[in-house]
Amino acid sequence: MVEAEVANATRKWVEGVVVGYNLCPFAKRELLHDRVRFVVSEATDEDSLLQSLHAELQRLNDEPEIETTVLIHPGVLQDFAAYNEFLDAADGLLAYLELDGIYQVASFHPDYQFEGTEPDAAENYTNRSPYPMLHLLREASLEAAIDSHPDVDGIPGRNIKLMEELGVEQLRDVLANCVKETKTPRE
Template identity: 40%
Template sequence: MTYSPETPACLHVQRWLDDMVIGHNFCPFARFVRDQQRIRFVDIASSDMARVLEALHDEFLHLDTTSHTSTTLMVLSDGWQQFDDYLMLVDVAQQSLNHWGYEGEYQLASFHPYYLFAGEAENAPSHFTNRAPHPVIHIIREAEMEQALAHHPDPESIPQTNIDTTETLGEAALRAQLRACKAPR
């Protein structure tokens, strides 16, 4: 595990966060924690599930003891490119979160270069709300999320607003923008 926002994979995910997630307002709460430098980026260069779960547990412990960190983006820079394998990892990660007693304290969100929402056409632009340049497991503090949602005028509208935004932008433009997150700068 590497705690360094300077690895290539973490830099790609930072660009994606800035350009796509914040840029298109897919998550109306991301800008605040990004501007406050409260996001931790961790590069997990392992295709071994046990190693990734160990890193996940380490991140829970970090969040337990570091109140300044609002959220962690675990960037899986080695392996996990097969979406079905990644979904299995996320499922086991969720089970582990529950087993370790963190249910209600943290929640997991998932992002993947080939993310597909069930029931959506394969080329639907809406998939890009959850597509990232590398597989990512996002750890969110539930209390902070509840607080942010309480201050949003209409949190139920966020998913539809995101779908509308992606449809306006179009699949080709979103694909190009995601690809650009990995381009040398």
């Protein structure tokens, strides 16, 4: 798996799905201003992923021009249950570094499943991504965006309705195309 392909597929997903379907009304501005950092971790185990997470949190502290980081980790936590459990460790790292309330971690995974939903429910596609990833958000920026949005409480319901209208088959194809269209031809 080529690092550039992973990053390009993820960017294509953000542009086409997250922004294209307006799943997150706050994402477009930061993407257009090139304030989203896409980084592919070489981690192959949870400890090295925590190290990558730590490094990216430090980078956000050191480089305020980066609004948000998408930490993509294709070599670890392919299983959604293990990924979901890892989120506690990610939150624990935030607390340990005393960055709780400064940053938060949003979760996206190819097999994402909200509690109480069927594995193939359309609504799960609001958080399904080409590869497992951790999205690092600045709390202050998120709060400001939420405060300025006219109907933040309506976002999840609108997203679920849209996913159901598009249907699982189309959503599966859209996600697969993000990866397929960024593959580098092999000689």
